[in-house]
Amino acid sequence: AQSVTQPDIHITVSEGASLELRCNYSYGATPYLFWYVQSPGQGLQLLLKYFSGDTLVQGIKGFEAEFKRSQSSFNLRKPSVHWSDAAEYFCAVGALRFGNEKLTFGTGTRLTIIP
Amino acid sequence: DSGVTQTPKHLITATGQRVTLRCSPRSGDLSVYWYQQSLDQGLQFLIQYYNGEERAKGNILERFSAQQFPDLHSELNLSSLELGDSALYFCASSLDRGAGELFFGEGSRLTVL
Numbered sequence: 001a002q003s004v005t006q007p008d009i010h011i012t013v014s015e016g017a018s019l020e021l022r023c024n025y026s027y028g029a030t031p032y033l034f035w036y037v038q039s040p041g042q043g044l045q046l047l048l049k050y051f052s053g054d055t056l057v058q059g060i061k062g063f064e065a066e067f068k069r070s071q072s073s074f075n076l077r078k079p080s081v082h083w084s085d086a087a088e089y090f091c092a093v094g095a096l097r098f099g100n101e102k103l104t105f106g107t108g109t110r111l112t113i114i115p
Numbered sequence: 116d117s118g119v120t121q122t123p124k125h126l127i128t129a130t131g132q133r134v135t136l137r138c139s140p141r142s143g144d145l146s147v148y149w150y151q152q153s154l155d156q157g158l159q160f161l162i163q164y165y166n167g168e169e170r171a172k173g174n175i176l177e178r179f180s181a182q183q184f185p186d187l188h189s190e191l192n193l194s195s196l197e198l199g200d201s202a203l204y205f206c207a208s209s210l211d212r213g214a215g216e217l218f219f220g221e222g223s224r225l226t227v228l
Contacts, residue, residue, distance in 0.1 A: 032214050034216075036217075036219075041221065042221055043117060043119070043205055043207075043219030043220050043221045043222055044158075044205070044207075044217070044219040045117065045219070046216045046217070049216065090158065094214045095214065098214060099146075099163070099170070099171065099212045099213050099214055100146070100148060100163070100207075100209055100213075100214055100215065100217055102214070103160070103214065103217075105157060105158040106157075107157045108157065108158075
């Protein structure tokens with residue numbers, strides 16, 4: 001069965017500092033990977049996704065993620081965070097041969113930004 | 116704004132009661148998904164409809180049911196409510212049945228007292 005692990009429940013970083021959120025997955029086939037962000041009181045919004053090709057993918061709001069097959073990881077990064085990045089971040093794994101009903105979400109990482 | 120509309124945003128009710136949550140998908144999207152988000156279970160997939168027909172079931176209780184109408188809006192019915200049903204219920208939509216971007220509504224927060 002597929003699974004997603006986000007080992008950090010809560011991360012605090014200073015505004016302007018760099019950020020890396022970890023995501024490890026377990027999947028028997030070629031994974032289709034996503035990062036979603038949930039701002040307070042909002043639904044989830046897609047930041048970026050990876051299926052194939054360049055293992056470094058760019059997303060919205062200045063985020064990027066790198067797929068590392070050997071490490072089964074898909075970590076999210078941002079070089080300089082802004083106060084508006086405070087939110088909850090979810091990694092998800094699926095497969096193109098299945099639909100979204102097979103998408104598995106991680107438990108999320110809450111990001112706090114301090115001045 | 117994702118284009119997905121959910122009502123009501125907040126709902127408080129008592130145990131044993133029945134509620135209906137409504138979702139209007141993004142214009143043109145044929146698939147509607149329902150998720151439950153709680154602190155202890157995280158984001159759990161409940162059920163998916165595609166163009167009016169049920170396509171997939173996840174961890175949905177028998178007390179819960181859903182349907183998608185000809186205009187593609189969907190309703191999630193929760194009955195015989197228990198305290199543990201208190202959660203945030205999200206609707207999401209996508210263009211088709213395959214894997215791809217999901218567009219989420221802002222959710223309906225259900226509190227069962």
